[in-house]
Amino acid sequence: MKIIQIGVLVLLGAMTPAGTYQPANSNLEARQWFQDAKFGMFIHWGVYSVAERGEWVMENENIPVSAYEPLAAKFNPTEFDAAEWVALAKRAGMKYITITTKHHDGFAMYGTKQNKWNVVDATPWKKDPIKLLADECHRQGIKIFFYYSLLDWHHPDYYPLGRTGHSAGRPVEGDWNRYLDFMDAQLKELLTGYGEVDGICFDGWWDKPHADWQLRRTYDLIHSLQPATLITNNHHRTPYEGEDYQIFEQDLPGHNAAGFNREAEKSALPLETAATINESWGYNRNDTKFKSTESLIQYLVRAAGHGANLDLNVGPMSNGKIQPEFVEALDQIGDWMRKNGETIYGTRGGPVPPQSWGAMTQKGDRFYVHILKLQAESLTLPHLPPLKAAAMFVTGAKVDMTSTDNGYVLHLQRTAHDAIDTIVVLEKR
Numbered sequence: 001m002k003i004i005q006i007g008v009l010v011l012l013g014a015m016t017p018a019g020t021y022q023p024a025n026s027n028l029e030a031r032q033w034f035q036d037a038k039f040g041m042f043i044h045w046g047v048y049s050v051a052e053r054g055e056w057v058m059e060n061e062n063i064p065v066s067a068y069e070p071l072a073a074k075f076n077p078t079e080f081d082a083a084e085w086v087a088l089a090k091r092a093g094m095k096y097i098t099i100t101t102k103h104h105d106g107f108a109m110y111g112t113k114q115n116k117w118n119v120v121d122a123t124p125w126k127k128d129p130i131k132l133l134a135d136e137c138h139r140q141g142i143k144i145f146f147y148y149s150l151l152d153w154h155h156p157d158y159y160p161l162g163r164t165g166h167s168a169g170r171p172v173e174g175d176w177n178r179y180l181d182f183m184d185a186q187l188k189e190l191l192t193g194y195g196e197v198d199g200i201c202f203d204g205w206w207d208k209p210h211a212d213w214q215l216r217r218t219y220d221l222i223h224s225l226q227p228a229t230l231i232t233n234n235h236h237r238t239p240y241e242g243e244d245y246q247i248f249e250q251d252l253p254g255h256n257a258a259g260f261n262r263e264a265e266k267s268a269l270p271l272e273t274a275a276t277i278n279e280s281w282g283y284n285r286n287d288t289k290f291k292s293t294e295s296l297i298q299y300l301v302r303a304a305g306h307g308a309n310l311d312l313n314v315g316p317m318s319n320g321k322i323q324p325e326f327v328e329a330l331d332q333i334g335d336w337m338r339k340n341g342e343t344i345y346g347t348r349g350g351p352v353p354p355q356s357w358g359a360m361t362q363k364g365d366r367f368y369v370h371i372l373k374l375q376a377e378s379l380t381l382p383h384l385p386p387l388k389a390a391a392m393f394v395t396g397a398k399v400d401m402t403s404t405d406n407g408y409v410l411h412l413q414r415t416a417h418d419a420i421d422t423i424v425v426l427e428k429r
Contacts, residue, residue, distance in 0.1 A: 021219070021242045024227035030198065031244060034230060035270045036346045037095035037143070038304055039337070041330075042274055042313035043085070044147075044281040045129070046103050047071040047119075049318040055282030058105050058153055064169035065154055068105065072122035080129060080320025082136035088322065089142055092330035093337030096143035098201055098311055101130055101190060103147075103282075104164070106154030110194075114185050117154055134194045143198040145230075146190055148183075150213065151204025155179060162207035180214055184221055191225040198230065201247065205235040216242050232272070238265045245270040252354075253306045271308035275299060277326055283315040290325050293332040294420050300333070300344065301370045301421055305359025307349035336420065343368035343393060343423055352381055358421070367426040368393065369410070374417055382407035386429040392416070393423035401426075 023031075044055050050071045051057045058068050089097055102108050110130035111120035120128055130146070137144040152158040153165040159174025191197055200222055205213060215233070219242030222229055230244040239246050246269045250258040253273065254266040277296065280287040291299075296312065303310040312333075314326045337344065343361055350360025350367055357379065358372035367387075371379065384407050390399040392415060400411035410424060 021216075023244065024223070026228035027223070027230065027244060030228045030230055031270050033143075034096075034199075034245060034272075034309065035307070035348070038309050038344050038347070039092070039094050039300060040096040040098060040143075040145070040272075040309060040311040041089040041092070041094045042147075042281075042311045043097060043099040043316065044103070044283075044313060045100060045316045046105065046109055046282065047075045047107050047123070047318075048103070048105060049283040049316065050074045052283055052285040052318070054280045054284040054287070055100075055103055055105075055315070057282075059164050059167070062167035064167060066169060068154075068168075069117075069122075072107070072117075072119075073124065075119070075123045075318055076125045077129070077316075077318060077320030078125070080127075080132075080316075082129070082132040083140075085133065085316075085322065086136045086140045086142050088327060088330055090140060092312075092334040093341055094142070094312075094330075096145055096198060097133070097137060098145035098147055098199065099130065099133060100147045100149075102149050102152075102186065104149045104151045104153055104204055106149075106152040106158075108186065110190065112186055112189055114182055114189070115155075130190075131194060134197075138195055144194075144196075145199035145201055146194075146197060147201045147203065148187065148190070149204045150183065150202055151207040152179070155182065157182065162211070164207055176211070180218075184218055187218065187222060188225065191222060191229070196228075197226055198228070199245075200229060200231050202231070202233040202235075205233055209235075215240060219243070230270075234274075236260045237263050239267050239269055243269065245272060247271075247311075248273045248308070250275055252302055253308050271306065272311055273299075273303050273306075273308050274311040274313065276313045277329055281313055281315055283317050283323070290329070293329050293336075296329060297333055297336050297420055298372045301361075301372065302354050302359050304344050304347055304361050305349055305354040305370065340393065340421070340423060343370065343425075351384055365428040367428075369424040369426060371412075371417075371422040371424065372420075374412065374422065377411070377413045379410045379412060380404070380407060381410065381426075384408055384426070387426050388429045389427040391425050391427075393425045394418075399424050 048055045108118035111128045112118045153168045157174040157179035232245045232247045253271045278287045278290045300310045347361035347363045350362045358370045361368045390401040
């Protein structure tokens with residue numbers, strides 16, 4: 001086991017050129033903004049929405065390219081309204097949107113000039129939703145991030161194949177370096193034709209973990225075009241040189257409940273967890289396992305307690321509408337955020353890491369104790385600096401508090417408990 005790990009580390013070192021990435025001041029400022037934002041919308045949208053069985057339908061059902069390509073002719077989202085999507089994100093209290101510009105099926109959701117497998121050339125709709133959404137985000141003051149899949153089940157030069165895509169029916173040949181050039185050309189289009197791009201989120205590296213991806217070449221290209229653009233890579237590893245924040249898929253930082261993050265140590269970079277409202281990323285009409293609003297809010301709180309953002313996903317339908325269950329959940333979260341957002345936005349993780357009872361956030365001279373599951377009539381908080389007061393966040397009512405050799409004890413017998421999150425504010429001396 002150790003020998004394999006050493007081999008991988010050597011390989012990763014070989015594919016990263018010498019030199020240390022020095023982020024621009026604008027990039028550092030963007031990282032600060034990102035850490036303060038705390039809540040974003042992830043959007044998985046593509047021609048797979050026509051099939052209505054999720055974004056992995058091509059791979060999961062062994063659909064070859066020849067049978068998958070006709071989906072594009074049925075993709076005609078005449079009800080798409082970029083202003084409606086952005087307004088929904090704002091009502092939910094989200095500060096940025098991350099949208100798929102190319103997923104694993106290789107289909108570009110923008111008007112790329114690198115091939116015809118894109119939304120402008122291959123669909124009857126003929127419009128560029130990435131351009132429409134980016135422009136609307138700029139108008140409404142929402143940051144825009146682009147998701148881009150390194151993995152490609154469609155492109156003939158994605159060769160040799162990795163762990164997936166073996167049923168696509170592509171020729172057993174291809175030029176890997178030509179594929180890397182194709183990717184960089186597409187990224188250059190996105191970074192030069194869509195205004196300010198606040199982030200690039202890569203995915204799919206895990207399909208070929210031993211390939212020479214030349215990541216630093218691609219990262220340097222991005223930062224040369226837009227230095228402030230934040231880069232992350234959902235490779236399920238500790239971040240590599242040139243990356244600006246760390247993403248955890250369907251998991252909280254430092255955890256591995258979803259099974260993806262065995263080799264992803266929590267870094268000092270800004271953190272984000274990406275999660276779904278049901279169990280699917282792309283639209284899946286059969287997936288009715290919707291998480292409750294209570295559980296989604298509590299997940300957002302726990303993420304903030306870890307010092308991380310939550311990028312919460314919606315998978316729009318092929319007609320361009322976001323399904324009503326998602327809209328309802330986001331509006332309910334927005335109601336909660338309007339009342340309690342002070343305890344989330346602009347915070348960092350508290351001095352006590354998240355526990356079974358809940359989580360802590362902090363900002364300035366205030367600690368916010370989020371009690372998600374009241375387990376007793378008192379709560380002991382160890383290793384806190386000197387405090388002068390404790391009060392309920394919503395009502396301002398005093399909370400009895402005593403100091404001990406190990407910290408403080410909050411006495412909660414007479415407090416009004418909230419079914420979702422009972423928040424107590426602690427003031428430093």
